[in-house]
Amino acid sequence: MARALINVPAKAKRGDIIEIKTLISHEMETGFRPDNTGKLLPRDIITDFVCKYNGQEIFRAELYPAISANPFFTFTTVATESGTISFEWSGDNGFSATESAKITVE
Amino acid sequence: MMTSNDDKPYATRRRFLIDAAALAGGVSLALTTVPASATPESMRGAIRKVLGEASAKKGKVKIDLPPLIENGNAVALTVSAESPMTAADHVKAIHVFTEKNPQPNVVSIHLGPRAGRASVSTRIRLADSQKVVAIVQMSDGSFWSDELEVIVTLAACLEGV
Numbered sequence: 001m002a003r004a005l006i007n008v009p010a011k012a013k014r015g016d017i018i019e020i021k022t023l024i025s026h027e028m029e030t031g032f033r034p035d036n037t038g039k040l041l042p043r044d045i046i047t048d049f050v051c052k053y054n055g056q057e058i059f060r061a062e063l064y065p066a067i068s069a070n071p072f073f074t075f076t077t078v079a080t081e082s083g084t085i086s087f088e089w090s091g092d093n094g095f096s097a098t099e100s101a102k103i104t105v106e
Numbered sequence: 107m108m109t110s111n112d113d114k115p116y117a118t119r120r121r122f123l124i125d126a127a128a129l130a131g132g133v134s135l136a137l138t139t140v141p142a143s144a145t146p147e148s149m150r151g152a153i154r155k156v157l158g159e160a161s162a163k164k165g166k167v168k169i170d171l172p173p174l175i176e177n178g179n180a181v182a183l184t185v186s187a188e189s190p191m192t193a194a195d196h197v198k199a200i201h202v203f204t205e206k207n208p209q210p211n212v213v214s215i216h217l218g219p220r221a222g223r224a225s226v227s228t229r230i231r232l233a234d235s236q237k238v239v240a241i242v243q244m245s246d247g248s249f250w251s252d253e254l255e256v257i258v259t260l261a262a263c264l265e266g267v
Contacts, residue, residue, distance in 0.1 A: 018222075056220075058220045061215045064209055072227075072228055074227035076222045078220055080220070
């Protein structure tokens with residue numbers, strides 16, 4: 001499975017806006033690059049990224065080949081309750097990866 | 107008989123020169139107009155798909171990109187929009203497009219009031235010095251846009267392995 005790095009604060013005050021950073025290792029082959037025989041390499045990218053806070057979707061992105069290798073996203077959310085923030089990536093050739101983080105809200 | 111034979115080379119030479127001039131003109135015309143307009147056209151098409159019948163007004167959105175990019179393979183991009191991000195008034199989606207990448211779409215992001223702030227960062231590829239456009243859709247259905255010209259010295263996407 002692809003290596004994913006996520007950064008979610010472990011603790012937050014209720015109502016605070018917290019910053020979430022995610023990074024996943026992936027080639028993001030565009031499908032526009034020729035190999036050394038001149039043939040185009042087939043596209044192999046992550047196409048979707050979803051972030052859920054206790055099961056409710058808070059952030060979703062559709063990715064295109066113009067996203068750099070090892071897709072990185074920074075976004076924010078309001079800390080509403082303690083629980084789990086989960087991340088899911090899916091893409092070409094059946095690619096799928098998940099990751100999650102716990103957050104305590106006081 | 108002699109005169110018509112003498113005439114012929116002149117006629118063909120003249121013909122050749124005219125043809126050559128026309129060809130050169132045609133080629134230079136093609137070089138100047140086609141690459142400059144072909145992909146902005148497809149970008150407009152992609153933007154039209156997002157907007158539907160609506161039109162985007164300038165403002166409320168800000169694209170943050172370095173103006174001079176050394177390496178187009180990983181360019182830090184931040185798009186932020188002015189919005190209170192309440193249930194009644196928030197940013198629903200952020201779309202980013204480019205003019206001269208092989209494909210106009212870069213990323214489409216869907217947000218909600220739970221985001222707290224409408225600001226998203228990622229890293230993108232840029233194939234050429236070009237215009238980058240961001241379109242934001244608000245919860246009331248209005249669209250806002252911002253665009254930025256950037257200079258790229260090392261292009262992404264097209265080089266071989």
